Amino acid sequence: MDATKDSMNETAFRAEVAAWLARELKGEFACLRHRGGPGDEEAFPALRKDWERKLAEGGWVGASWPQEHGGRGLPLELQLAFHEEYVRAGGPGRMGHIGETLLAPTLIELGTPEQQRRFLPGIREGREFWCQGYSEPGAGSDLAAITTRCWQDGDVWRVQGQKVWTSLAHESDWIFVIARSTPGSVGREGLTFLLMPLDQPGIEIQPIRQMTGEAEFNAVFFDGAATDAGCIVGKPGEGWRVAMALLGFERGASTLGQQMHFVHEMQLVVDAAIAIGTAFDPAIRERIADAWIGLRALRHNALRMLAGNDGGVRPESLMYKYAWSNWHRDLGQLAMDVLGAAGDVRSDDDTVRRLQQVFFFSRADTIYAGTNEIQLNIIAERALAMPR
Numbered sequence: 001m002d003a004t005k006d007s008m009n010e011t012a013f014r015a016e017v018a019a020w021l022a023r024e025l026k027g028e029f030a031c032l033r034h035r036g037g038p039g040d041e042e043a044f045p046a047l048r049k050d051w052e053r054k055l056a057e058g059g060w061v062g063a064s065w066p067q068e069h070g071g072r073g074l075p076l077e078l079q080l081a082f083h084e085e086y087v088r089a090g091g092p093g094r095m096g097h098i099g100e101t102l103l104a105p106t107l108i109e110l111g112t113p114e115q116q117r118r119f120l121p122g123i124r125e126g127r128e129f130w131c132q133g134y135s136e137p138g139a140g141s142d143l144a145a146i147t148t149r150c151w152q153d154g155d156v157w158r159v160q161g162q163k164v165w166t167s168l169a170h171e172s173d174w175i176f177v178i179a180r181s182t183p184g185s186v187g188r189e190g191l192t193f194l195l196m197p198l199d200q201p202g203i204e205i206q207p208i209r210q211m212t213g214e215a216e217f218n219a220v221f222f223d224g225a226a227t228d229a230g231c232i233v234g235k236p237g238e239g240w241r242v243a244m245a246l247l248g249f250e251r252g253a254s255t256l257g258q259q260m261h262f263v264h265e266m267q268l269v270v271d272a273a274i275a276i277g278t279a280f281d282p283a284i285r286e287r288i289a290d291a292w293i294g295l296r297a298l299r300h301n302a303l304r305m306l307a308g309n310d311g312g313v314r315p316e317s318l319m320y321k322y323a324w325s326n327w328h329r330d331l332g333q334l335a336m337d338v339l340g341a342a343g344d345v346r347s348d349d350d351t352v353r354r355l356q357q358v359f360f361f362s363r364a365d366t367i368y369a370g371t372n373e374i375q376l377n378i379i380a381e382r383a384l385a386m387p388r
């Protein structure tokens with residue numbers, strides 16, 4: 001490997017990304033800088049969809065996908081470089097990440113050529129937005145307990161039941177759903193993975209308001225909702241395999257872009273500590289230093305986890321989701337301690353508002369995509385081979 005050539009490539013690539021963002025993230029899009037994303041999804045959703053199309057025109061949506069599927073086949077180092085430059089420029093939280101980083105890699109791996117032709121362009125061009133229909137009121141950590149049913153009805157499949165905590169369903173065009181197709185089946189057997197249009201009479205979306213004050217996720221009700229028979233990924237009854245492949249992407253590379261925003265949040269905490277004077281408190285200084293070291297360790301760990309794999313979960317990287325989500329939750333607590341009393345009340349100050357969002361939303365990081373306890377069970381069983 002020619003390391004000098006590689007680093008020159010990366011330098012040139014970073015310059016290309018930075019120049020594109022400097023050119024495009026202005027004018028009507030200027031208000032999007034550092035807005036949107038977890039805890040701030042209600043910020044300018046329509047404009048952020050326009051931004052997705054702008055990103056797509058620049059070739060930045062699906063850039064990590066293989067070239068034969070319309071991507072750029074970016075290697076990991078350049079994906080990371082893109083995310084870092086994106087955050088440095090203040091790029092807004094992505095509206096299309098569920099389609100781009102969860103469904104698309106799953107379709108590339110397990111979808112039919114027709115499904116790839118039908119769905120990948122809509123994601124890559126920022127025209128079609130997706131949400132994830134896994135969790136139910138009685139099935140979260142124990143996903144195999146789902147009771148939502150599906151069945152074939154002529155040329156279509158129908159779905160009956162309820163999903164919950166469905167992020168961005170109210171802003172999406174499509175949902176991927178895991179439902180029980182074999183009557184009487186239990187656990188992982190008899191499940192089917194369906195792609196469904198949301199805009200139809202058999203689907204009702206009810207927003208759920210969170211402690212952040214926003215409604216980013218929803219309850220989604222299905223009452224005989226229909227989708228084409230060609231919209232089943234994998235075979236009927238083999239949905240668990242597809243659902244787990246997708247979850248591998250969710251616990252792996254999909255949150256990388258989101259984590260790059262941690263660098264900006266960390267800087268906000270440092271700036272606030274200096275401005276308020278809490279930076280002179282030795283205990284706070286030590287926690288800031290620890291947080292910074294933790295952030296560097298996370299970056300290194302992300303590279304280690306993703307190097308040379310297909311985005312799935314590797315045994316040695318099973319602690320990754322646990323590590324980043326707990327680091328982020330601790331950063332939210334540190335931010336509140338830095339702000340002191342100012343953090344306890346609503347504020348129009350941009351930094352205070354953003355750090356309060358970090359504090360509130362980071363409580364959810366240790367829940368979605370596998371709670372802390374579930375992650376610890378996984379580490380114990382799969383990484384440490386401890387008895388169940």
Ligand SMILES: Cc1cc2nc3c(=O)[nH]c(=O)nc-3n(C[C@H](O)[C@H](O)[C@H](O)COP(=O)(O)OP(=O)(O)OC[C@H]3O[C@@H](n4cnc5c(N)ncnc54)[C@H](O)[C@@H]3O)c2cc1C
Pocket residue numbers: 131132133134135136137139140141142164165166167168217364365367368369370371372373374377
């Ligand atoms: C911000 C956010 C966004 C989300 N977005 C989506 C989405 O878009 N689509 C979607 O389908 N879902 C989504 N979810 C749901 C998420 O996947 C579930 O919340 C998660 O899987 C946990 O399930 P639960 O909430 O039902 O908790 P439960 O599974 O009921 O767990 C309750 C508690 O029991 C513990 N527990 C459960 N089982 C065990 C065990 N075996 N051993 C030890 N402890 C255990 C858990 O760790 C937890 O502390 C989202 C959640 C959040 C917070």
